[in-house]
Amino acid sequence: MATVGRDIESVELTQQELWADGPPLELFREMRSKCPIHRTERFEEFPEEDGFWSVTTAEDIHTVSRDWETYSSERGGVLAAAGGFPLELAQAMFIGMDPPKHDRLKALFQRGFTPKRIAEHEERIREITRRALDRLEGRDTADLVADVGQPVVSRVIGSFMGIAEEDDALWAELVNSTLGAADPDLNPHGLQDAVTVYVPQIFENCQKLIAERRENPTDDLTSVLIHSEVDGEKLEEHEIVMGFFLLIAAGNDSTKATYCSAMRALMEAPEQKQILLDDPSLVPDAVEEALRMFPAFAHFRRTATKDTELNGQQIKEGDKVVMWYVSSNRDESRYEDPDRFDVTRKPEHQAFGAGGRHFCLGTALARLELRILIEETLARYPEIELDGRPQAVESLFLNQLKTLPVKLGPRAA
């Protein structure tokens, strides 16, 4: 993308064509060096939405992320544009709440998501992954998004939530269409209509599951939502539905995205793939490098609760403040040669957020799934290679591929 001669301060980051092939990394690089807190005034698709401040460096994102009292998740939701999604529903997910309610709800789930508890699922996740790879038997080519990434992560989070396996595809589609509403392949109804089309379907399908769990409580996460009390009160129906949607959405989309981006990077840099084939114990390091270079969510947003200043920029109460992880994870003040995929780098990164109250609940699960997915794919198809150009989802929020065509190569003995 050509940026030479462009007046960086007047660029509107919301122009859809900037995102047609994934995040505009060159533009972010220029912002980091020339105007690290950048202003976008308007949305093409939603002229009624306010513009926002873009925060592009790792240090500034760290500052915003840790200060929930100044930068609220509750006041205006966590996406740059609500896109017609009712604020009341965004605030019914704990990602869209501030303390103390946020902390109380999140605590209900944290015990089940510690690295130790998550490690208990290793064998089952490996089996789910092997089953997906078994289905490729006899084929020369595949699409790693549709054939491996999606079915594996859907079954893993589906089993946590208590969803029947035959409903995995339905939930994957609802999540992809809702979060990827800007992409015409994922949401053929158009961005303006996404909420009216998909939200009723989410409610309808979730309410069936809720009714079943009320009758027959189990130990799945849907049952936790239904039966838990916060401050002596049970959650309301829309809070249960949105709590369910938060978990299924976070679990479905993100890990698939990072797996596919990692596999693409490994196929584009065969010497990096060879390093992992020679020493599979480096796969966890490759996972961290993939999380750094390809954070599954391009941004999350906050709203200023008072007038403040960030890196010399005045921010007014009520202003939107957007943290661009796709930028901070390539911040040249933190990483040498940041655009180089290097499985031996062992980076710290902000793919899971930059600390603070909303730090990702699913880090241990995501890391385990990613390690197993990469280990199993490479062990089975060591000569796997790209078979044409992968397509990126067109979105300011989802940083992921929608297709990743591969030639599988011979199956390893």
Ligand code: HEM
């Ligand atoms: C590669 C995988 C993943 C990435 C890159 C990722 C990224 C993130 C990020 C950046 C946030 C912070 C949101 C904010 O600051 O407003 C977050 C929050 C969250 N993530 Fe993940 N996530 C991943 C996997 C998962 C998985 C597998 C789950 C499983 C349930 C999950 C559940 C959540 C939840 C519930 C929150 C909200 C936490 C809160 O508000 O306190 N994530 N994630």
